[in-house]
Amino acid sequence: MSKILIIEDEESIADLEKDYLELSGFTVQIETRGDTGLKAALEGSPDLVVLDLMLPGVDGFEVCRRIREKKNIPILMVSAKKDDIDKIRGLGLGADDYMTKPFSPSELVARVKAHLARYERLVGAGQKENDIIEIRGLKIDKTARRVWVDGTEKNFTTKEFDLLTFLAENPNHVYSKEELFRRVWNMDSVGDIATVTVHIKKIREKIEYDTSKPQYIETIWGVGYRFKI
Numbered sequence: 460m461s462k463i464l465i466i467e468d469e470e471s472i473a474d475l476e477k478d479y480l481e482l483s484g485f486t487v488q489i490e491t492r493g494d495t496g497l498k499a500a501l502e503g504s505p506d507l508v509v510l511d512l513m514l515p516g517v518d519g520f521e522v523c524r525r526i527r528e529k530k531n532i533p534i535l536m537v538s539a540k541k542d543d544i545d546k547i548r549g550l551g552l553g554a555d556d557y558m559t560k561p562f563s564p565s566e567l568v569a570r571v572k573a574h575l576a577r578y579e580r581l582v583g584a585g586q587k588e589n590d591i592i593e594i595r596g597l598k599i600d601k602t603a604r605r606v607w608v609d610g611t612e613k614n615f616t617t618k619e620f621d622l623l624t625f626l627a628e629n630p631n632h633v634y635s636k637e638e639l640f641r642r643v644w645n646m647d648s649v650g651d652i653a654t655v656t657v658h659i660k661k662i663r664e665k666i667e668y669d670t671s672k673p674q675y676i677e678t679i680w681g682v683g684y685r686f687k688i
Contacts, residue, residue, distance in 0.1 A: 460484060460485065460486050461485050461486070461506040461507065461575055462485070462486045462487075462488065462503075462504065462505050462506050463480050463485045463486070463487045463488070463505060463506065463507050463508075463509060463571060464487075464488050464490065464496070464499055464500055464503065464505035464507070464508045464509070465477060465480075465487060465488070465489045465490070465508075465509045466490050466491075466492075466493065466496030466497075466499075466500070466508065466509070466510045466511060466514065466519070466522065467489065467490075467491065467509070467511045467514075467537075468491045468492065468511060468513070468514050468515055469511075470489075470491060472560075473489045473491065474489075475564055476509060476564060476567060477489055478564075479564040479565065479567065479568050480567075480568060480571065483568050483571075483572070485571070488503070488505070491515075492514060492515050492516040492517075493514035493515065493516040493517030493518055493519065493521070493522050494516035494517045495516065496508075496510070496514070496517075496522060497517055497521075497522045497525055497526065500522070500526045500530070501525070501526065501529055501530070505532060506532060506533075506575060506578075507532060507533045507534075507535065507571055507574060507575055507578075508526060508532065508533070508534045508535070509535050509537060509567070509571070510522060510523060510534055510535065510536050510537065510554070511536075511537055511538060512536065512537070512538035512540060512545065512549070513538065513539070513540075519536060519538070519549070520548060520549065520552055523536060523549060523552045523553055523554050524552045524553065524612070526553075527552065527553030528607070528610070528612075531589075532578070533555045533556075533574040533575065533577075533578050534553060534554045534555055534556075535554070535555060535556045535557075535558065535567075535570060535571065535574060536549045536550075536554040536556065536557045536558070537557075537558045537559075537560060537562070537567075538557070538558075538559065538560060539559070539560040540559070541559050545557075555574055556570055556574060558570065589601070589602035589603055590602050592624070592627050592628065594627060594630075594675070594688055595674070595675075595688075596608060596609045597627075597666055597675060599620075599623065599624055599627055601624060604620055606620065606623065606665070606666070608665070608666050613665040613666065614665075615662075615665065616661075618643065618644070618658060619658055619661055619662050619665075621643050622639065622643050622655075622658050622659070622662065623662050623666070623676075625639070625642060625643055626639075626676060626684065626685075626686035627675075627686055629686065630685075630686045630687065630688040631685060631686070631687070631688060632685065632686075633679045633682050633683050633684070633685045634683045634684055634685070635682060635683035636652045636655040636656065636683055636684075637652070638683065639655050639683070639684065640652065640654065640655050643655075659676060659684060662676065663675075663676060674687065675687060
């Protein structure tokens, strides 16, 4: 029997959602605050989270982001906000779906069932754990192509991510700019050396505490760059 966690501060809405979901055979837990809901999501074992946006304690966006950092369960975000920017932000943080209030409880049940079925198909097909590199506060999720520094997510372009990942996967090896351009861009480096330099600079600005004294990517003068572990 699947367990659904509802994080919703309007108790009448939460109770209605709970009634419909329980009638459909689900076990349901309700939390009315963002902070307690986040704790229940991370420390408990829900199979799906129904998450409101406007919550006391911690808002739904932050709850979604922090759940997604740790778990790959479906998240169905609900809100009275109709603005597209909120939908885009919610989905961008890892929500699987977005429903605008008011909505039919039967539609909620249908979407819950659909997302659980999809998730179970993926797991049943042998979905692997995300391939993650973690080094001294730096976390690189190769599968999701996401990067965090001390728990804060940083936005990377495609080539910045590829270059950082390549160096992190080959630590303590010094690569020339020509080698990096050939390995990461799959092109000859003639006339394009500056591209590597610019990308290293941008990566350092995102992951280093002090770019003048880098702890991850160091410059080996006259040779190239090395990722330290």
